[in-house]
Amino acid sequence: MTDQRSQAEIVRNSLKRRYRKERRFRLYGMLAIFIALASLAILFADIISKGHTGFVKTTITLDVTLDSETMYLDDPTDEDQLSMADFVAPIIAALQAHIPEADSAGEKRELGRLIGTYGASEIRDLLKDNPGLLNTTQTMEFLAHDRVSTYVKHADNPRYSVKLSDQQQRWVDQLQAKGVIDTGFNDVLFSRGDSREPANAGILGAIVGSLLTMLVTLAIAFPVGIAAAVYLEEFAPQNRITDFIEVNINNLAAVPSIIFGLLGLAVFIGLFGMPRSVPVVGGMVLALMTLPTIIISGRAAIKSVPPSIREAAEGVGASKMQVVLHHVIPLAMPGMLTGSIIGMAQALGETAPLLLIGMVAFIVDVPSGFLDSATVLPVQIYLWASSSEQGFIELASAGIMVLLTFMITMNALAIWLRKRLERRW
Amino acid sequence: MIKLKTALTTVALAGSIAAVSAPAMARDTINIVGSSTVYPFATVVAERFGRNTDFPTPKLESTGSGGGLKLFCEGVGTQHPDITNASRRMKSSEFELCQSNGVKEITEVRIGADGIVIANSKDAVKADFSLEQIFLALAKEVPDPNGGDKLVSNPYEKWSDIDASLPNKAISVMGPPPTSGTRDAFVELAMEGGCKQFDMIAQMEDENEDKFKSVCHSMREDGPFVEAGENDNLIVQRLAQDSGTYGIFGYSFLMENSGQIQAATINGVEPTPENISVEDYPVARSLWFYIKKAHVGVVPGIQEYVAEFTSESTWGDNGYLVDVGLIPSPRNERMAIAKRVKDLQSMTGKEL
Numbered sequence: 001m002t003d004q005r006s007q008a009e010i011v012r013n014s015l016k017r018r019y020r021k022e023r024r025f026r027l028y029g030m031l032a033i034f035i036a037l038a039s040l041a042i043l044f045a046d047i048i049s050k051g052h053t054g055f056v057k058t059t060i061t062l063d064v065t066l067d068s069e070t071m072y073l074d075d076p077t078d079e080d081q082l083s084m085a086d087f088v089a090p091i092i093a094a095l096q097a098h099i100p101e102a103d104s105a106g107e108k109r110e111l112g113r114l115i116g117t118y119g120a121s122e123i124r125d126l127l128k129d130n131p132g133l134l135n136t137t138q139t140m141e142f143l144a145h146d147r148v149s150t151y152v153k154h155a156d157n158p159r160y161s162v163k164l165s166d167q168q169q170r171w172v173d174q175l176q177a178k179g180v181i182d183t184g185f186n187d188v189l190f191s192r193g194d195s196r197e198p199a200n201a202g203i204l205g206a207i208v209g210s211l212l213t214m215l216v217t218l219a220i221a222f223p224v225g226i227a228a229a230v231y232l233e234e235f236a237p238q239n240r241i242t243d244f245i246e247v248n249i250n251n252l253a254a255v256p257s258i259i260f261g262l263l264g265l266a267v268f269i270g271l272f273g274m275p276r277s278v279p280v281v282g283g284m285v286l287a288l289m290t291l292p293t294i295i296i297s298g299r300a301a302i303k304s305v306p307p308s309i310r311e312a313a314e315g316v317g318a319s320k321m322q323v324v325l326h327h328v329i330p331l332a333m334p335g336m337l338t339g340s341i342i343g344m345a346q347a348l349g350e351t352a353p354l355l356l357i358g359m360v361a362f363i364v365d366v367p368s369g370f371l372d373s374a375t376v377l378p379v380q381i382y383l384w385a386s387s388s389e390q391g392f393i394e395l396a397s398a399g400i401m402v403l404l405t406f407m408i409t410m411n412a413l414a415i416w417l418r419k420r421l422e423r424r425w
Numbered sequence: 426m427i428k429l430k431t432a433l434t435t436v437a438l439a440g441s442i443a444a445v446s447a448p449a450m451a452r453d454t455i456n457i458v459g460s461s462t463v464y465p466f467a468t469v470v471a472e473r474f475g476r477n478t479d480f481p482t483p484k485l486e487s488t489g490s491g492g493g494l495k496l497f498c499e500g501v502g503t504q505h506p507d508i509t510n511a512s513r514r515m516k517s518s519e520f521e522l523c524q525s526n527g528v529k530e531i532t533e534v535r536i537g538a539d540g541i542v543i544a545n546s547k548d549a550v551k552a553d554f555s556l557e558q559i560f561l562a563l564a565k566e567v568p569d570p571n572g573g574d575k576l577v578s579n580p581y582e583k584w585s586d587i588d589a590s591l592p593n594k595a596i597s598v599m600g601p602p603p604t605s606g607t608r609d610a611f612v613e614l615a616m617e618g619g620c621k622q623f624d625m626i627a628q629m630e631d632e633n634e635d636k637f638k639s640v641c642h643s644m645r646e647d648g649p650f651v652e653a654g655e656n657d658n659l660i661v662q663r664l665a666q667d668s669g670t671y672g673i674f675g676y677s678f679l680m681e682n683s684g685q686i687q688a689a690t691i692n693g694v695e696p697t698p699e700n701i702s703v704e705d706y707p708v709a710r711s712l713w714f715y716i717k718k719a720h721v722g723v724v725p726g727i728q729e730y731v732a733e734f735t736s737e738s739t740w741g742d743n744g745y746l747v748d749v750g751l752i753p754s755p756r757n758e759r760m761a762i763a764k765r766v767k768d769l770q771s772m773t774g775k776e777l
Contacts, residue, residue, distance in 0.1 A: 117745075121476055193482075194467050273504055274454065277484060362468045364475050364482035365454075373454055373484045388465070 051397025087120035198391025210376030216283020229298030254290035261353030276358030297339020431574030455483035459493025480726035530718035540701035549668035560619025677750030
């Protein structure tokens with residue numbers, strides 16, 4: 001009797017402590033989630049606060065008089081004349097119309113420096129394509145020089161230093177008040193390839209490069225991975241050889257990605273003589289890297305198909321192949337797709353193996369095929385982040401936002417496919 | 426079900442086509458590899474070239490000078506690069522490698538120079554350092570000041586501890602982080618240059634090159650040398666506030682801020698464009714690129730690209746590369762090089 005009571009007492013006495021312990025335990029869990037979420041929030045806040053200005057461009061809209069005398073150009077169809085003509089003069093004249101005080105040679109030069117490097121080539125290209133426009137006045141939108149853009153967007157931000165002279169700053173203020181200098185959505189970012197000038201730099205080349213590379217990766221890794229998973233799971237005998245293969249596949253999944261780059265360099269480029277920096281080679285290397293992930297997830301998905309389904313199919317006389325093709329693969333498809341897409345998302349973020357096969361490069365032209373030189377999104381971000389011009393700071397962050405959008409879209413696709421194809425039994 | 430099967434077959438087919446259709450083939454884009462120091466100059470030229478001509482924009486990979494020359498010398502054929510950039514001259518061993526791999530005719534172009542300065546606030550006294558003093562002030566390990574041939578961790582705290590002629594002030598130098606090309610150049614030219622002045626370390630170069638490199642290339646981590654990040658503007662602000670601090674940066678940055686900071690002379694030589702371009706100033710180096718003659722005419726545009734690079738509006742005294750920080754070669758030298766390049770004169774190997 002006394003014994004029992006004391007036992008209950010012990011329990012009652014310790015109850016408070018045990019409840020406390022449990023509350024603490026839950027608290028630790030919540031804390032862990034909080035830390036994870038907080039770091040994610042800090043990361044996003046930092047990227048967005050740095051990068052949102054990357055989606056803004058600074059433009060200078062001018063009424064340019066394409067006067068043949070100021071440009072020393074009589075005939076825009078003559079290549080020699082085009083290469084000798086002065087296309088900066090009309091821009092300076094148009095700016096002077098707004099800033100009459102700048103009339104010494106030095107001031108004019110300073111004025112001309114407000115326009116980005118390729119303002120003159122834009123006039124040249126315009127005249128080359130439309131020779132009839134000579135001696136007319138055209139309203140043209142130019143990209144502002146990087147320094148002007150930094151001043152307009154970040155004059156109050158201590159992270160940036162304004163590199164315009166006081167005089168130039170005054171001019172920019174005047175032009176802004178008149179609406180000549182304006183800001184707008186940075187469509188250049190999504191319509192061009194890389195450039196050494198931040199205002200002209202676009203991420204389209206990298207987006208297309210990533211897409212082409214991923215297509216090759218998908219085309220190789222998905223069928224091979226699924227076939228390997230199906231064979232190993234459904235047909236292969238259980239013996240030493242298959243055990244050995246299984247161990248190797250699991251090991252491969254943990255091999256650092258740069259090793260696959262070395263393999264690509266030695267085999268695809270060295271042995272097969274394929275060109276450097278092309279999406280085909282990049283895609284093949286990334287396919288090798290993704291294969292183990294796809295095989296492992298594919299096998300897991302096939303394993304999770306209940307044996308009763310196989311037995312039922314066999315029971316009504318289906319052959320082994322019919323069982324696999326008609327029942328097992330369709331049921332395992334959601335799991336296999338999820339694994340593949342997650343593997344692809346991983347490959348999308350890789351730079352290390354691509355470094356060795358030459359995809360970390362300055363490439364201006366947007367690739368138009370699998371055999372054109374190309375770079376990919378994470379490489380573009382890396383190249384921008386290591387550039388010295390200030391304008392690339394925000395572009396790098398903007399690039400990260402584009403890459404994250406890609407990743408989130410792919411992961412959302414994986415979830416959607418799984419939900420759509422999932423069958424319950 | 427049938428849909429799934431056709432989808433799988435299509436994907437597999439596409440994969441095999443992509444895998445098969447990629448043998449080595451004719452290429453219409455110039456491939457350039459090489460030095461990360463030349464990269465910012467070469468990319469600007471390449472971009473302009475692509476924009477102002479009908480040729481595609483050349484592709485540039487930043488592989489480092491050694492890596493670039495290795496790729497360049499691997500052979501003739503479109504899978505190998507056409508041009509390699511270098512922040513040092515080709516070594517004769519590399520020239521021989523090229524020769525043995527069939528890359529017989531190579532044209533050498535010196536594009537200009539690049540200098541690194543040690544500067545302080547204009548309010549402070551202008552300094553003069555020798556390379557030896559710079560090494561003693563900033564290295565992680567230095568020869569024992571009490572004699573003997575042991576290396577000890579850097580004991581110097583004041584400049585006057587190193588040499589009585591230097592100011593009686595604490596050593597405080599801000600410099601770029603290891604990821605920066607300026608840091609690489611500073612370590613190779615200033616630190617290694619100063620380090621070799623000591624016989625015991627110079628001996629090491631032949632006996633144990635790894636050890637030699639680690640001694641000469643390690644910057645001290647106990648405070649006097651501060652890694653300031655890539656933001657050179659921040660260094661200038663700090664220098665302006667604190668007249669006892671020195672900063673290390675590329676020559677072009679000194680020019681932009683010459684109102685606030687002044688450069689120290691090194692071994693008594695002032696870092697002027699003239700002294701840097703002829704390498705009288707010790708922390709300066711020439712920049713080069715090499716053209717594979719066998720590819721001229723095979724890959725279109727090589728000669729035109731080189732012509733663009735060697736035109737006065739590009740590498741001249743007022744050329745656009747000066748805005749990016751290049752120090753041009755003297756005019757008569759530029760003219761001579763441009764002429765040699767136009768004829769694509771090959772190296773003999775004796776000039777190295």
